Amino acid sequence: MSEQFKPLSDRTANDRLNGVTQSRPEYSDVFDHLVKDEDDLEGMIAYAFYKYGKKHWVISENPPDEEKKRFHRKTTPTDLDAYRARAREQLTKTFGNLEAALREEMKQEILDGTIVAKIDKSQIDTLTEMSRRSAMWRAVLSSLISTLIFAVLVFILYISIITPNFAEIWSSVVQHDPIINSH
Secondary structure, X not given: OOHHHOOHHXXXXXXXXXXXXXXXXXXXXXHHHHXXXXXXXXXXXHHHHHHHHHHHHHHHHOOXXXXXXXXXXXXXXXXXXXXXXXXXXXXXXXXXXXXXXXXXXXXXXXXXXXXHHHHHHHHHHHHHHHXXXXXXXXXXXXXXXXXXXXXXXXXXXXXXXXXXXXXXXXXXXXXXXXXXXXX
């Protein structure tokens, strides 16, 4: 990637590492001081406050172009701290308002029964799933009982084939006749 197409923050970091001095037009490093990384929301908002302050200064003072380009030099560490503090306040206010709005929305949903309806639907889904599983286990139990009955019948058939006087034995068992003991 050519030097002219790199973002300024990349060129600055590379220039600092390589010891390059002002070989390009001067730019503000305020962004680098305010924003730690791409997830630093407070720093990005602080930088927006910096740019807003610069715009307000340009409109109210109407400085020459050269002075506009050097606005960042007037920015002190105290100014940077103030931008960060203002950003922190804004985030706290915004997220506080968001939290309050969410609490109010949830309260209203509870009062309207929306959350209860969601809970009821969840319970119905759970009971339906349990019922489905219960029906499956009833079918399994029914199959096991059927298999057991079939196995007993096959066993009785097998015994009747290999035992010559099975009919007599069976009729005595059914009638509770002690014929087995008499033979």
